[in-house]
Amino acid sequence: MDTILIANPKGGSGKTTLSVNIAGYLANSGQRVALLDLDRQKSASLWVATRPADLPEIVTLESKRADDPLNDCLVVDSPAGLRGKNLAYALKLAHKVIVPVSPSLFDLNASRDFLQLLAEEKIIRKGKCQIGVVGMRMNARTRAATALENFLAELGLPILAYLRETQVYVNAAFEGKSLFDLPPHQAARELEQWEFLLDWINKD
Ligand SMILES: Nc1ncnc2c1ncn2[C@@H]1O[C@H](COP(=O)(O)OP(=O)(O)OP(=O)(O)O)[C@@H](O)[C@H]1O
Ligand SMILES: [Mg+2]
Structure with a gap:
């Protein structure tokens, strides 16, 4: 089972928004998806x-029964403040880690410390787990994006997407939906921004 961990100890950076939308994408592409909410x-x-x-099913790992079919992939949403033993546990589960970063100076600084810490983890150094970053509520070619890119270049980490700030995510979430459950015309601009991120998720 492929496991994607969404993590950033900074509160409100976009972890849950990213987690549910990734789960929604995987479910809509025909995979059996479980979500683990830490x-x-x-x-x-x-x-x-x-x-x-009536939408493609997503189960929570907690609600699964022993005789339920196995899942193809697991998306792990993690809490603010994740560190120490809890971080080590979450990393052990993961094949890929996605770190959402918001554009304020404070978010960038906190995320920078976390990314540095991640890059030093043994599991990451050994290449057993890949890391990518998503600029959340962020537009490319802004000051925040440039600051983020400069730092990521130093660590050799890829930026997977810039997802703009829009009520499309907020409104979909209210209904238990992801972008990928909406009529395509409602999310066309958003879906374009996901292309590279989805390729990264799909590659081994
Ligand atoms: N691209 C976006 N456009 C508009 N609103 C967004 C976007 N991404 C996130 N949000 C909003 O920002 C807020 C914080 O996002 P979210 O809850 O996903 O962050 P989080 O990292 O899970 O927070 P916490 O650390 O509290 O778990 C939410 O109200 C969410 O709806
Ligand atoms: Mg959250």
């Missing part, structure tokens, strides 16, 4: 519970 706030689990039954 956050006590349980926002991702609530989203799954709100999800209309």
Whole structure:
């Protein structure tokens, strides 16, 4: 089972938004998807519970029964403040880690420390787990994007996407939906921004 961890200890950086949309993409591409919600706030689990039954199914790992079929992939949403043993546990599960970063100076600084820490983890250094970064609520060719890119270049980490700020994510989430559950014309601009990120998710 492929496992994607979404992590950034900085609160509100976009972890849950990214997690549910990645889960929605994988489910819509015909995979059996489970979501593991490590956050006590349980926002991702609530989203799954709100999800209309006629959409491609996503289960929470907690709700699975022993005789349920195995999943093809697991998306792990993690809480703010993730560090130490909990971070090590989450990393052990993951084949890929995606770090959403928001554009403020404070978010960039906090995320920089986390990315540095990640890059020094043994599991990452050994190449057992790949890391990518997503600029959340961020546009390319802005000051924040340039600052982020300069830092990522030093660490040799890729930027996978810039996802702009839009109510499309917020409104879809209210209904238990991802971008990939919407009529394509409603999310055309957003879907374009996901192309490279989806290629990265799909490659081995
Ligand atoms: N691209 C976007 N456009 C508009 N709003 C966004 C976008 N990404 C995230 N948001 C909003 O920003 C807020 C924080 O996002 P989210 O809950 O995904 O962050 P988080 O990292 O999971 O937060 P926490 O650390 O509290 O778990 C939410 O209200 C979400 O709807
Ligand atoms: Mg969250």
